[in-house]
Amino acid sequence: MLDANLKNQLKAYLEKVTQPFEIAASLDDGAKSQELLGLLQDIASLSDKITLTTDGQDARTPSFAINRPGEETGVVFAGIPMGHEFTSLVLALLQVGGHPPKTSQETLDQIKALDGEMRFETYYSLSCQNCPDVVQALNLMAIFNPNVQHVAIDGALFQDEVEAREIMSVPSVYLNGKPFDQGRMTIEQILAKVDTGAAERDAKKLSEKAAFDSLIIGGGPAGASAAIYSARKGINTGVAAERFGGQVSDTLGIENFISVSHTEGPKLVAALEQHVNDYEVDVMNLQRATGFKAAETEGGLHEVTFESGATLKSKTLILATGARWREMNVPGEQEYRNKGVAYCPHCDGPLFKG
Structure with a gap:
C-alpha cells in the first residue's frame, strides 16, 4: 500500500x-x-x-x-x-x-x-x-x-x-x-x-487588558504587516481577529504573492504567524469586532467592542478587516447553504461521485 x-x-x-x-x-x-x-x-x-x-x-x-x-x-x-x-x-x-x-x-x-x-x-x-x-x-x-x-x-x-x-x-x-x-x-x-x-472567561480577560498603543482589527496579510511594522518600532501592539490569516487560510493555491512563484494558503498563513510571533505582538483570535467608540479628546483612548462582550482600548486603531468569499446574493442562497448550495467542487465533489 x-x-x-x-x-x-x-x-x-x-x-x-x-x-x-x-x-x-x-x-x-x-x-x-x-x-x-x-x-x-x-x-x-x-x-x-x-x-x-x-x-x-x-x-x-x-x-x-x-x-x-x-x-x-x-x-x-x-x-x-x-x-x-x-x-x-x-x-x-x-x-x-x-x-x-x-x-x-x-x-x-x-x-x-x-x-x-x-x-x-x-x-x-x-x-x-x-x-x-x-x-x-x-x-x-x-x-x-x-x-x-x-x-x-x-x-x-x-x-x-x-x-x-x-x-x-x-x-x-x-x-x-x-x-x-x-x-x-x-x-x-x-x-x-x-x-x-469559555467565551465569557475570554471576554473578561480581554477587557482587563491594559490599553494598547496600536490595536489592529483583522489578522490577514495586511493586519500581520501592520503588526510587524508597529511592533518592531517598539510600539505596544495588539491584533484582534476572528481568525488569524483570514480568507487566505482557505486559499489552496497562491500564485500572485510577490517573490513567491507558488505557495498554499495555510503555508503562507503559518509563515505570517511565525513572523508576527518574532515580535511582542498580542494576538487575540476568535474576536469579531462589532463597533468602536472614538476617543473624546485628542490623545485619548479609542474603545472597540466585540461580539463576545469584550472591550479593548488603544491610542491608535488600524482597521485591516480584509475580505470574504463573494456570494451571489440570490434568493434561497442562505437558506440552502450546504443543503444544495455548495462552494467548492474540489472539496465537495467526491460527495457526489457518480
Whole structure:
C-alpha cells in the first residue's frame, strides 16, 4: 500500500512513539477493506509498539480504531485516510502512542475539563485541504478527554450516509447525531462552541487588558504587516481577529504573492504567524469586532467592542478587516447553504461521485 519512500518517512515518525497501542480494524469482504488492511499491515510492520487486530466491531466497514491497551481513545477512521488526511492519521498514531502534541498547555487543560459525553462525526473528502484541521482537532480532543469520541468518515465511501443526512459540503461535523458545524475550524473555535463558559472567561480577560498603543482589527496579510511594522518600532501592539490569516487560510493555491512563484494558503498563513510571533505582538483570535467608540479628546483612548462582550482600548486603531468569499446574493442562497448550495467542487465533489 505504501511505497518505500513513504514507509521510511513514517518509520522515522513512529520512532517517537513511547507507549504501545492497538489498531482494531472492522473489515468486510470488499476491495476497500482489503486496501485498508494492506495500509494497516504496512503501518504495523514499522513499529514493535503497534499491534494490529481485525476483530473490530464497528458497523461502518472499512474502518479502524486506534486504542491504548485496555483503553478506547475514541479515535476512529471510517475509510482509508490517504490524500490530505494521511497527516491526520500520522498525528493520531503519534499522539495515541504518547508523543506530545504541538498544542498549548492551556488548550489541553481546557480539553480535559470538558464535561458531558460528546460523540463527534466528521465527513471529509480526501481532496479537501480544510478537512484535516477539523479531523486533527477533534482527534486531539478524543485522545485527551475520555468523554469525547470522534469518527472521521470519508464521505465518498459512505455515500448512503451522506445522502441520508443531506450533506452537501465538507468538512461537515455532527455532535451526538445532530449537525454541529461546517467548514474549516480550529481547535480554539471548536472549544469555544462546546465550552459554554469559555467565551465569557475570554471576554473578561480581554477587557482587563491594559490599553494598547496600536490595536489592529483583522489578522490577514495586511493586519500581520501592520503588526510587524508597529511592533518592531517598539510600539505596544495588539491584533484582534476572528481568525488569524483570514480568507487566505482557505486559499489552496497562491500564485500572485510577490517573490513567491507558488505557495498554499495555510503555508503562507503559518509563515505570517511565525513572523508576527518574532515580535511582542498580542494576538487575540476568535474576536469579531462589532463597533468602536472614538476617543473624546485628542490623545485619548479609542474603545472597540466585540461580539463576545469584550472591550479593548488603544491610542491608535488600524482597521485591516480584509475580505470574504463573494456570494451571489440570490434568493434561497442562505437558506440552502450546504443543503444544495455548495462552494467548492474540489472539496465537495467526491460527495457526489457518480
